[in-house]
Amino acid sequence: MLLFIARRLLSAIPVLFVVSLMTFVIMWLVPGDVSAEIGGTDATPEQIQQIREQLGIDRPLLERAVNWYGNLLRGDLGHSYLLNRSVVDAVLERLPVTLSLAGLSLVLATIMGTLLGILAAVRHNSWVDQGSMVAALIGLSIPDFWFGLVLIILFGVTLGWLPTGGFVPITEDVLGWVRCMTLPALTLAFTQMGVIARMTRSSMLDVLDQDFVRTARAKGMRARTVIFKHALRNALVPIVTVVGVTAGVLLSGAVVIESVFSLPGVGRLIVGSIQRRDFPVIQGGLLVTASIFVFVNIVVDMLYGWLDPRVRDER
Amino acid sequence: MSAEALDIDQGKSLRGEMTSARRRRTLKFVRELADHPSFLIGATILAILTLIAVLAPWIAPYDPNKNNYRDVLMGPSSQFWFGTDGYGRDILSRVIYGLRVSLMIGLLVAILTGIFGTILGTAASYVRWLDGLLMRTLDGLMAFPGVLLAIALASALGPSEMTVIIALTVTYTPRTARVVRAAVLVVQGMQYVEAAKAVGAGHGRIIFRYILGNALSPLIVQMTFVFAVSIIAEAIMSFLGVGPPPPAPSLGNIIADGRTYIQEAWWVAVFPGIVIAVAVLGLNLMGDGLRDIIDPRHRSER
Numbered sequence: 001m002l003l004f005i006a007r008r009l010l011s012a013i014p015v016l017f018v019v020s021l022m023t024f025v026i027m028w029l030v031p032g033d034v035s036a037e038i039g040g041t042d043a044t045p046e047q048i049q050q051i052r053e054q055l056g057i058d059r060p061l062l063e064r065a066v067n068w069y070g071n072l073l074r075g076d077l078g079h080s081y082l083l084n085r086s087v088v089d090a091v092l093e094r095l096p097v098t099l100s101l102a103g104l105s106l107v108l109a110t111i112m113g114t115l116l117g118i119l120a121a122v123r124h125n126s127w128v129d130q131g132s133m134v135a136a137l138i139g140l141s142i143p144d145f146w147f148g149l150v151l152i153i154l155f156g157v158t159l160g161w162l163p164t165g166g167f168v169p170i171t172e173d174v175l176g177w178v179r180c181m182t183l184p185a186l187t188l189a190f191t192q193m194g195v196i197a198r199m200t201r202s203s204m205l206d207v208l209d210q211d212f213v214r215t216a217r218a219k220g221m222r223a224r225t226v227i228f229k230h231a232l233r234n235a236l237v238p239i240v241t242v243v244g245v246t247a248g249v250l251l252s253g254a255v256v257i258e259s260v261f262s263l264p265g266v267g268r269l270i271v272g273s274i275q276r277r278d279f280p281v282i283q284g285g286l287l288v289t290a291s292i293f294v295f296v297n298i299v300v301d302m303l304y305g306w307l308d309p310r311v312r313d314e315r
Numbered sequence: 316m317s318a319e320a321l322d323i324d325q326g327k328s329l330r331g332e333m334t335s336a337r338r339r340r341t342l343k344f345v346r347e348l349a350d351h352p353s354f355l356i357g358a359t360i361l362a363i364l365t366l367i368a369v370l371a372p373w374i375a376p377y378d379p380n381k382n383n384y385r386d387v388l389m390g391p392s393s394q395f396w397f398g399t400d401g402y403g404r405d406i407l408s409r410v411i412y413g414l415r416v417s418l419m420i421g422l423l424v425a426i427l428t429g430i431f432g433t434i435l436g437t438a439a440s441y442v443r444w445l446d447g448l449l450m451r452t453l454d455g456l457m458a459f460p461g462v463l464l465a466i467a468l469a470s471a472l473g474p475s476e477m478t479v480i481i482a483l484t485v486t487y488t489p490r491t492a493r494v495v496r497a498a499v500l501v502v503q504g505m506q507y508v509e510a511a512k513a514v515g516a517g518h519g520r521i522i523f524r525y526i527l528g529n530a531l532s533p534l535i536v537q538m539t540f541v542f543a544v545s546i547i548a549e550a551i552m553s554f555l556g557v558g559p560p561p562p563a564p565s566l567g568n569i570i571a572d573g574r575t576y577i578q579e580a581w582w583v584a585v586f587p588g589i590v591i592a593v594a595v596l597g598l599n600l601m602g603d604g605l606r607d608i609i610d611p612r613h614r615s616e617r
Contacts, residue, residue, distance in 0.1 A: 014451045014454075014455070015451065015454045015455045015458050016455075016458075017455070018451065018452050018454070018455020018456065018458070019455050019458050019459065021455070022455060022456065022459070022464070023467075026467050026468060026471045027471070029468070029471040029472060030471045137596065137599060137600070137603075138592070138596065140595075140599060141543075141592050141593075141595040141596035141599055142588075142592045142595075143547045143550050143551065143588060143591050143592065143595075145550075145551055145554055145570075146550070146570055146584070146587075146588035146591065146592075147588075149570065149573070149574060149577065149584045149585075149588070150584075150585060150588070152577060153577060153581045153584070153585070157577060157578055157581070164577070164578075248460050248461075249460070249461060251460045251461075252460030252461025252462065252463050253461065255460070255461075255463060256461075256462070256551055256554075256555070259554075259555060260574075270463075270466075270467075271466075271555050271556075274466065274467075274470040274555070274556070274557060275556060277470075279471075282467055282470065286459065286463060286464075286467050289459075289460055289463060290458045290459045290460065290463070293458055293459070293460045294458045297458075
């Protein structure tokens with residue numbers, strides 16, 4: 001198992017390298033020169049030259065790349081053009097909001113999705129089955145940011161039960177935090193619930209057909225024990241995989257949903273920086289979210305290896 | 316009749332049999348598609364939406380970009396089915412033209428990822444030393460969650476329809492390349508490919524004639540799904556301000572407009588989203604149906 005973990009961690013290095021290279025290339029793609037924009041309209045050519053030197057964009061490409069990697073390895077993602085602080089600080093400050101939103105919706109989506117999937121599998125071919133699969137397909141087809149707006153219109157504007165946006169830190173007011181996180185988390189969970197429900201259903205159907213389930217039933221075990229203890233446990237590997245994939249999707253979904261609900265997370269930071277053309281922050285935000293994504297995938301792989309020992313030995 | 320002529324005759328009839336076998340298979344495939352309920356529903360939805368998009372100039376009741384300050388933020392009525400926005404523009408007309416933009420972008424991205432995915436996927440599986448390098452690079456590209464890479468690329472290149480297409484193609488090509496690579500790897504070990512090599516067929520002939528044909532079905536399924544996600548991704552990008560710049564009516568732009576009036580005019584944001592959902596649902600149904608028929612193992616899933 002240790003060897004498996006080590007190998008998996010090592011395989012992340014080339015991926016992270018491509019990620020960092022790509023973020024660098026995106027910056028380099030930017031047409032024109034940002035220094036004129038930072039200086040403002042009445043900056044003298046000398047001032048602009050000074051800004052260019054400060055930012056290091058007057059250097060040759062290779063030198064810039066070497067600098068960027070040097071700083072990166074020291075954990076320095078540069079300085080924001082406009083926020084007057086380091087990119088690492090700006091991103092880290094926003095990270096808890098994004099992670100808690102993604103985590104909360106992952107928990108919701110997993111609970112709702114597996115329950116729906118189990119129900120559909122146990123009542124195979126009934127209206128519950130068909131209804132839940134239709135709901136899953138619709139959830140897959142709805143753009144999540146739009147669904148968020150619909151929920152705002154419904155629960156925020158028309159019914160007035162929940163705030164239409166904004167954020168209250170959990171440390172200040174727990175109830176306020178719950179109130180402002182409910183709609184965004186539900187939005188994300190609803191669109192991803194379908195994927196999990198579909199996988200749970202097909203995995204459960206496979207397992208429910210097998211001999212040991214029949215034996216457990218034949219010896220008079222309670223239906224609930226058979227389903228949750230025997231069947232579900234054996235159906236878990238594909239479910240965990242899909243939940244892992246969902247975790248990544250939710251992370252990127254959170255980035256968009258934050259803009260819909262005005263939550264101060266990394267996503268809104270990135271989008272705001274795109275509008276302000278604050279490229280170091282875009283770069284840093286991208287790098288951090290992509291790294292978390294890679295890390296989540298490794299964790300999923302490890303869970304996989306823990307649940308199914310055959311995976312460990314294969315490679 | 317000479318022996319030679321007889322041979323030619325036999326060859327001809329053999330070839331004739333082969334083409335008719337192929338035709339029979341194609342016919343069977345078409346019949347299966349026509350019998351598959353979800354494919355049929357999906358294809359119908361898509362056909363109707365495509366028709367509306369193509370005929371937009373004749374169907375749209377108003378000019379999608381014409382301001383009309385007498386009818387600002389009117390609710391849905393018999394005059395304006397989907398209501399009007401803050402400039403008095405007719406939402407229905409804007410949605411029809413927006414659908415045109417969305418479908419065009421989705422289709423182009425699906426085709427482009429299909430082409431680049433095929434090239435990269437075939438190269439990776441056919442040229443051994445390229446495989447590791449290419450696949451690690453694609454893994455790296457896939458490590459950016461969701462549309463984030465497309466958003467960043469589009470923000471660097473500047474907002475336009477072309478940018479959106481490029482950014483989404485870069486984002487979704489890796490997945491397509493993986494699908495093609497997996498399909499090609501399976502076929503590559505088959506005896507008939509060995510046989511073709513043995514009789515001295517060139518690389519081009521082997522790839523195009525014997526290998527790619529077998530990667531085609533998973534590729535088409537994949538392209539359907541890319542089409543669907545691209546429509547959503549375009550809407551997200553327009554919503555965040557890195558799509559085709561306003562006042563161009565793209566479905567995402569209209570939703571972004573609607574967000575401003577969310578307190579007093581729900582219809583601006585709601586209708587374009589429903590159209591996106593219907594289009595994506597149609598494509599997902601088509602993709603599911605195609606996959607069922609091409610790969611019967613999936614059939615047990617539903």
